[in-house]
Amino acid sequence: MxxxxxxxxxxxxxxxxxxxxxxxxxxxxxxxxxxxxxxxxESVQRAFFNGAIFARTFPGLLEAFLLDVAIFAWCAPLIAILALALAIARDLRAPALTPVRLAATAFIDIFRGLPVILVIYLVGFGIPGLGLPRPWNSPYLWGSLSLILVYAAYTAEVIRSGISSIHDSQRAAALSLGLTETDTMRYVVLPQAIRRVIPANMNLFIALQKDVALLSFIGPVEIFRQAGVYKSLLANFTPYVGAALIFLAVTIPATRYADHLMNKQRRQQQ
Amino acid sequence: MSLLETRGLVKSYGGTRVLDGIDLTIQAGEMVCLIGASGSGKSTFLKCLNLLEPVDDGQILLDGVDIAEPDLDPRPVRQRIGIVFQSFNLFPHMTALENVLLAPCRVHGRRRQDVSPEVERLFTRFGLEDRMGHYPDQLSGGQQQRVAIVRALAMKPDVMLFDEITSALDPELVGDVLDVLRTLRAEGMTMVLATHEMGFARELADTVCFLDNGRMLETAPPAEIFTNPQNDRTRAFLARVL
Incomplete structure (x- = not known):
């Protein structure tokens, strides 16, 4: 009843x-x-939503997308390592390490302040322009480095916000047991801080997955460039729609998962 | 010689004198209870004793050595003076056992398998043997606070400081934590407690100190201070809490 x-x-x-x-x-x-x-x-439909062209180009696009995934896969861990080092370096307090702290601060300011595409152009064309021999003039190398520099700067700031979100009483408890500042950071503060910023960093990594396409401007034939090749070949824009669908197939589940993690964390903190 | 002694301890936070010349002598094996209203300086005094808060002026003598010296390395002192906080402050990403093992392993450089047996004995003694693998958020407040006490004890300190350790607990959990203090008392641990548990102070303390606005207004054995307080402010405070 x-x-x-x-x-x-x-x-x-x-x-x-x-x-x-x-x-x-x-x-x-x-x-x-x-x-x-x-x-x-009718003309838009013909240019962007052509079923025959879609079917013909989709496998090639998918194959090119594997290059995006590969670039992402080797950039992501390097970004995580560099970001962690930067985050720690920015909060160093020992007077002797002042130059390290200043360098980290400058690094973060510079690479957070520049458009990604500009960094890719400057690093990707500038450094090989020094006349480096193969394989040191590869656009894969310097393009990836550009992404690593920019994204490490952002990730470092996110990690730092995580560090400052850990309540001082945790530090006090660790220090009261006789732990050094370094051990307190390593065993008590950082493990909690990193766990706390995982959802925020997930969002950054989703942005990275999309920005890999920018490397096409300096050479690598990844999915965006491949779509461009098909467009010129077939005089049709449908391959761009195919590329967009492939990106969405990866990024939508990933953003949903990040949102899920973030909500879970918010519930836990209440 | 007394184990721990303060002489004219002064501490200010931006112009406000939180501690205004505190003199206190603690003998080995003694239990001292600090009573007084919130904001009277009890917590700050304890945090100064193990150098979590730097002292502005005055002396803290540990075995006759002044540890309030500004350029002194605080770590050896903290290893000898353990503290337990009102809000437990367990490390949430570690199990109860890992919380306790961290300092002996990292600070004393001992191996985990060497420390584990004695730490497990501590857990057993305080009725926590089946809680070692639990994370703090899986434990009740009373259990968390007992783990925090075990964590401090595992460093084998000479003095233990307790900062209102039952104030954040549900009333029915207070008893378990006080029992732990009774055990330590019986074993002769030197202890300084900031507390609102007047009955407990009366039952077990050797000395009770009344703090008011950063000053130690009265220091006496519990039988005297609770039955015949000399200072007007002590009398007024006790009339309100008893």
Whole structure:
């Protein structure tokens, strides 16, 4: 036997669902009817949503995407290591290590302040321009380095915010046991700080996965460049749509997972 | 010679004198209870004793050696003076056992398998033997606080400081923690407690000190201070809490 409250809530819910379905249906209908009515629709459809071209280019795009994944895979761990070193270096207090602290601060300021594409151009064209022999003039090497520099600067700041979010009482407890400052950082503060910033860093790594496409500007034929090749070959933009779908297939689940982690953490902290 | 002694201890936070010339002598094996209203300086005094807070002026003598010297390395002192906090401050990413093992392994450089047996004995003594593998958030407040006491004891300190360690506990859990203190008392541990548990202070303390606005207004055995307080402020405070 449902209570009065349950009956009331069930009726409310049914009403809410009905309204949601009606309004969503109305908007979808409007889009499906109105967009094809627009004067340029047929040419857009031919240029961007050509099924035959999609089927023909998709396998090649997928293959090119593996290069994006590979670049991401070797950049990510290096970013994590460099970021951790930067985060720690920025908070060094020993007077003798002042130059290290200043260097870390300058590094973070510079690479957070520049557009990624500019760093890729400067590093990716500038350094091989020194006349380095193979394989030291590879755009893979210097392109990856550009991404590592920029993303390490961002990640370092996120890690630092994690470090400062650890309550002082944790430090006090560790120091009161006679631990050194270094051991306190290593065994008590950092493990908690890093766990706390995993969701925020996940978002950065999703952004990195997308920014790998920028390396195409200095040479590597990854998915964006491959889509460009197909576009020129077939005089059609559909390969770009295919590339977009491939990116979304990776980034949407990843962002959802990061959101899930972030919500879980928020619940735990309450 | 007394084990621990303070002479004219002064500590200010931005213009406010939190400790205003504290003199206190603690003999080995003695239990001293600090009582007084919140903000009277009890916690700050304890944190100064094991150098978690730097002292502005005055002396702290540990076995006759002044440890309030500003350029002294605080770590050897902290190893001899353990502290337990009101809010437990266990490390949440480590199990109870790992919390306790960290300092003996890192500070004394002992091997885990050498320390483990004696640490496990400590857990057993305080009724925590089946909680060693639990993380702090899987333990009740009373259990967490007992783990925190074990963590401090594992460093084999000469003096233990307790900073209102039952204030954050549900009333029904206070008893377990006080029992631990009774055990330590019986074993002759030197202890300094900041506490609001007047009954406990009366039962077990050798000396009770009343702090008010950073001054030690009255120091006496519990039988005297609770039945016949000399200072007006002590009398007013006791009338309010008893």
């Amino acid at each position: 449902p209570t009065r409250r349950e009956i009331f809530e069930r009726r409310q819910r049914r009403r809410a669902n009905l309204i949601a379905a009606l309004s969503t249906g109305a908007v979808l209908l409007a889009v499906c009817v109105l967009v094809p009515l627009s004067p340029g629709w």
